[in-house]
Amino acid sequence: MPVKSVETAYDHFLVPKQVMISKEQAAELLKKYNLTLNQLPKISSKDAAIAELKPVKDEIVKIIRNSPTAGKTVYYRRVV
Amino acid sequence: MLMKKIVGIEFSLLSPKLIRKMSSLEVKTPDTYDKDGYPMESGLMDPHLGVINPGLRCKTCGQRMKKCPGHFGSLELIRPVIHSEFGKRIEILMRGTCKECGKISLPDDKIEKHRKLLKDDTPESVTKKIVSKANLVKKCPHCKAVKNKVLLDKPTNFYYNKERIYPTEIREWIEKISDSDLELFGYDAELVRPEWFIMKVLSVPPITIRPSITLESGIKSEDDLTHKLVDIIRINMRLKDNIDAGAPQLIIEDLWDLLQYHVTTYFDNNTAGVPPAKHRSGRALRTIVQRLKGKKGRFRHNLTGKRVNFAARSTVTPDPFIKISEVGVPKKIANELTVPERITDWNKKEIQKLVKETEEVVYTIRPDETKKRVDDTNREEIAEELDTGFRIERKLRDGDVVLFNRQPSLHRLSMMAHSARIMDGKTLRINPIVCKPYNADFDGDEMNLHVPQTEEGKGEAKELMYVRNQVISPRYGAPVIVLDEDGVSGAFVLTMNATEFTREEAMQYFFEMGIKELPKPDRGKNYSGKIVFSQMLPKDLNLEYKTNLCKIIQKTARCKECTKEKCKYDAYLKIKNGKLLCGVVDKSSLGEVSGQIIDTLARNYPSEVIEEFYNKINRVVADLLTKRGMTAGVDEYEVSDNIFKAKEKAVGEMHTKGKALTDKFEKGTLEHLPGKNLKESFEAKMMRLAAETKKKIENQIMKEKLESILKEEPRLNTMIMIASGSRGNSINLMNISGFWGQANVREGRPRRGFTNRLITLNEKNDVGVEAGGFIRSNFIDGMNAKEYFYHSMGGRQGEVDTGVSTKVSGYLYRRLANSLKDLVVNNDETIRTASSELVQYSYGEDGVFPKNTVRGKNINIEKEAKDFKE
Numbered sequence: 001m002p003v004k005s006v007e008t009a010y011d012h013f014l015v016p017k018q019v020m021i022s023k024e025q026a027a028e029l030l031k032k033y034n035l036t037l038n039q040l041p042k043i044s045s046k047d048a049a050i051a052e053l054k055p056v057k058d059e060i061v062k063i064i065r066n067s068p069t070a071g072k073t074v075y076y077r078r079v080v
Numbered sequence: 081m082l083m084k085k086i087v088g089i090e091f092s093l094l095s096p097k098l099i100r101k102m103s104s105l106e107v108k109t110p111d112t113y114d115k116d117g118y119p120m121e122s123g124l125m126d127p128h129l130g131v132i133n134p135g136l137r138c139k140t141c142g143q144r145m146k147k148c149p150g151h152f153g154s155l156e157l158i159r160p161v162i163h164s165e166f167g168k169r170i171e172i173l174m175r176g177t178c179k180e181c182g183k184i185s186l187p188d189d190k191i192e193k194h195r196k197l198l199k200d201d202t203p204e205s206v207t208k209k210i211v212s213k214a215n216l217v218k219k220c221p222h223c224k225a226v227k228n229k230v231l232l233d234k235p236t237n238f239y240y241n242k243e244r245i246y247p248t249e250i251r252e253w254i255e256k257i258s259d260s261d262l263e264l265f266g267y268d269a270e271l272v273r274p275e276w277f278i279m280k281v282l283s284v285p286p287i288t289i290r291p292s293i294t295l296e297s298g299i300k301s302e303d304d305l306t307h308k309l310v311d312i313i314r315i316n317m318r319l320k321d322n323i324d325a326g327a328p329q330l331i332i333e334d335l336w337d338l339l340q341y342h343v344t345t346y347f348d349n350n351t352a353g354v355p356p357a358k359h360r361s362g363r364a365l366r367t368i369v370q371r372l373k374g375k376k377g378r379f380r381h382n383l384t385g386k387r388v389n390f391a392a393r394s395t396v397t398p399d400p401f402i403k404i405s406e407v408g409v410p411k412k413i414a415n416e417l418t419v420p421e422r423i424t425d426w427n428k429k430e431i432q433k434l435v436k437e438t439e440e441v442v443y444t445i446r447p448d449e450t451k452k453r454v455d456d457t458n459r460e461e462i463a464e465e466l467d468t469g470f471r472i473e474r475k476l477r478d479g480d481v482v483l484f485n486r487q488p489s490l491h492r493l494s495m496m497a498h499s500a501r502i503m504d505g506k507t508l509r510i511n512p513i514v515c516k517p518y519n520a521d522f523d524g525d526e527m528n529l530h531v532p533q534t535e536e537g538k539g540e541a542k543e544l545m546y547v548r549n550q551v552i553s554p555r556y557g558a559p560v561i562v563l564d565e566d567g568v569s570g571a572f573v574l575t576m577n578a579t580e581f582t583r584e585e586a587m588q589y590f591f592e593m594g595i596k597e598l599p600k601p602d603r604g605k606n607y608s609g610k611i612v613f614s615q616m617l618p619k620d621l622n623l624e625y626k627t628n629l630c631k632i633i634q635k636t637a638r639c640k641e642c643t644k645e646k647c648k649y650d651a652y653l654k655i656k657n658g659k660l661l662c663g664v665v666d667k668s669s670l671g672e673v674s675g676q677i678i679d680t681l682a683r684n685y686p687s688e689v690i691e692e693f694y695n696k697i698n699r700v701v702a703d704l705l706t707k708r709g710m711t712a713g714v715d716e717y718e719v720s721d722n723i724f725k726a727k728e729k730a731v732g733e734m735h736t737k738g739k740a741l742t743d744k745f746e747k748g749t750l751e752h753l754p755g756k757n758l759k760e761s762f763e764a765k766m767m768r769l770a771a772e773t774k775k776k777i778e779n780q781i782m783k784e785k786l787e788s789i790l791k792e793e794p795r796l797n798t799m800i801m802i803a804s805g806s807r808g809n810s811i812n813l814m815n816i817s818g819f820w821g822q823a824n825v826r827e828g829r830p831r832r833g834f835t836n837r838l839i840t841l842n843e844k845n846d847v848g849v850e851a852g853g854f855i856r857s858n859f860i861d862g863m864n865a866k867e868y869f870y871h872s873m874g875g876r877q878g879e880v881d882t883g884v885s886t887k888v889s890g891y892l893y894r895r896l897a898n899s900l901k902d903l904v905v906n907n908d909e910t911i912r913t914a915s916s917e918l919v920q921y922s923y924g925e926d927g928v929f930p931k932n933t934v935r936g937k938n939i940n941i942e943k944e945a946k947d948f949k950e
Contacts, residue, residue, distance in 0.1 A: 067925045069936075075921060
């Protein structure tokens with residue numbers, strides 16, 4: 001892995017991409033997996049990885065990770 | 081199903097009020113039974129506390145033995161005693177508060193400051209802060225009373241200002257502490273008042289918890305808890321009598337302490353600093369804590385681990401003549417285990433015959449669930465009565481599906497389904513090939529057998545757990561149930577070019593395989609080993625690859641170009657239409673993970689094929705090796721003069737190089753390695769030097785010994801084992817024939833021993849090759865005293881490591897497995913916990929089941945491409 005200058009933690013290659021998803025998307029997600037909000041995996045609103053996104057409690061974060069077996073994978077967490 | 085969500089668990093104490101309220105009887109007499117054997121009224125065996133005699137009715141709830149759950153009683157203690165488990169908590173409260181006013185011994189503003197801390201700190205740490213400060217205060221800031229030091233003599237004796245302070249006084253003190261102050265000590269006064277730690281009333285458990293046992297001789301024997309309660313009541317009464325009689329304070333205090341002792345041991349008979357209460361025989365009593373705690377306690381012994389019916393356990397012994405999916409069950413066991421069978425229109429006749437003519441059927445069960453035992457007197461009669469809808473229970477017989485298991489069950493493959501095969505003898509028999517998944521050997525291992533009792537159970541076991549379906553590992557998608565050791569060596573010998581059989585010999589092998597169509601002899605009148613081996617393969621098998629032998633040869637002499645089929649070492653294997661054309665069969669064909677033949681047979685054919693293959697190769701190889709022998713003599717490890725000279729030379733050179741390094745080190749002119757200091761660099765260089773020297777000679781020895789394999793008649797069985805990959809490697813050979821090299825302790829040269837030297841045979845501060853643990857001898861010649869000592873230092877580490885790592889990794893694995901065991905893959909491919917909380921959106925991020933992969937890859941591209949071309 002070539003060493004790139006890292007300005008913030010978000011630039012680091014080990015930090016996966018994190019996006020807040022909209023209310024509609026959230027509703028769709030819950031419907032797709034037949035979930036209630038508190039069955040989702042959690043993430044702290046103070047977590048350094050999402051602090052910049054200004055998360056609000058009970059919003060959902062979409063995390064796009066690189067996976068050695070599956071290429072890119074998507075994961076969702078509820079902000080607590 | 082109605083499900084409720086657990087929001088939290090609250091732990092609290094039974095309040096004295098609650099103890100009295102739930103008590104169905106106040107126990108007053110220390111006696112259990114009167115002289116006629118009837119329970120004493122308001123004694124410990126009073127029928128108000130529950131019933132243990134069949135037929136009697138409970139005086140509290142009116143129910144019979146199995147229905148009455150038992151009822152608690154209560155016991156009023158004349159003087160309060162401290163609950164021994166809470167001594168520490170009482171001490172904290174006393175240290176933090178004032179004896180006179182019960183307030184926290186800090187100014188109000190400071191108390192408020194700590195109250196604010198509660199919001200984002202644990203109550204424990206807040207309490208700790210308060211107590212450490214309050215403890216230093218000399219005078220109460222609220223009532224100005226002098227504050228003295230509190231001392232706890234564990235578990236229950238308290239001293240205030242170096243004078244004994246008794247539970248009554250402590251109780252009064254703690255009662256004064258306000259609810260709001262208690263919050264700072266982590267108590268919710270709604271649930272627990274800490275003065276309950278000092279007991280005025282004791283809850284007496286129901287008889288059902290401490291039943292008395294009537295021995296055969298008619299003598300009644302009481303439970304340990306009852307004994308302990310008798311002691312408590314006795315002392316309680318004596319204390320009362322003494323107080324009423326106005327006995328001197330000293331005597332009362334002694335009895336009080338005795339009461340305290342009995343109550344302490346009633347809860348925990350292993351309290352530190354308290355001698356355990358003994359039974360008359362000298363055995364320590366098993367009181368409440370002992371009942372719950374530890375391996376033999378209620379949790380681990382009775383709740384987490386339970387015994388089951390329809391199971392058997394015995395030593396396992398090998399039997400290579402049964403199939404891999406079979407298990408040999410002794411007649412004695414088979415006669416005890418039963419399988420239920422439902423009578424239908426189709427099997428009615430058959431079962432009637434079974435009942436009439438054999439002893440196979442043990443019970444019949446009518447549709448109304450009445451059970452009848454079949455014996456010689458009622459055989460005919462019962463057979464006539466049988467009809468559709470009846471069930472029978474028959475003895476285990478050949479072909480029944482059973483589950484077989486060896487602990488520790490770390491694996492899916494630690495429990496597999498087998499077909500029972502009833503045999504003589506007293507041990508359970510397994511095919512040695514399935515040792516591997518179970519991690520079993522035959523030095524006395526015992527295994528468990530379970531008989532599924534329902535059609536669903538049998539079906540599930542056979543579909544999901546049957547041995548022959550488990551050849552490919554569900555963990556990494558490569559073979560795990562494979563031939564090893566003798567199997568691989570034998571296959572290697574069988575398929576070597578030098579192996580040739582006469583017609584008679586070959587016929588014996590074909591017979592063992594059960595071959596009906598004979599192949600044509602390929603070497604004049606004789607059969608080659610390759611032809612014999614080919615008979616085990618399916619007729620449409622095509623494979624081509626480099627063998628393990630090739631890998632080993634490449635280590636010593638690299639081929640310029642691969643000649644493939646024409647490989648002079650016979651290290652290139654090719655199977656065409658089920659015929660082994662060239663190459664020898666070794667670990668790369670049959671071994672774990674890499675075994676290509678096994679991989680292909682298990683993956684691309686019905687599972688019967690791989691089982692058949694194992695049955696055939698097992699027998700042929702066992703027979704071949706029995707006739708030929710697979711053993712090693714000392715002469716196999718002799719080396720030529722050339723090697724001996726090379727070895728002497730290399731070791732000599734190493735010594736000169738080592739001397740040069742040592743000189744440089746001592747002068748401090750040695751070049752540093754990156755990230756290492758002088759000493760570390762020196763050590764690393766010395767290690768490297770020794771390793772290089774060893775490698776050089778190792779390769780020479782391998783090269784010389786490998787030639788023997790390529791001769792007309794390979795003689796060195798050690799080399800057959802190494803080349804086929806069945807056991808041993810070049811390092812083992814080097815240690816026997818070459819030299820041992822550097823002794824290793826914790827990834828470096830050994831350093832611990834005497835002051836500045838390893839043993840007193842060396843000069844002090846000598847860091848040279850010889851003094852640093854280098855061993856120039858080998859196992860054949862033997863080591864000298866010094867070398868033997870060095871070797872033992874390394875050997876000791878190995879011994880310790882195996883012990884420690886099995887322990888550590890075992891526990892680590894257990895914790896991991898326990899945390900993951902309730903996770904389930906759902907129909908929508910998500911992974912969820914028992915309460916439907918989501919863990920993964922798709923199994924393993926990619927939704928792939930590794931068993932269906934080729935060594936973790938979704939497809940084997942090379943193979944697919946090749947198949948496509950053809």
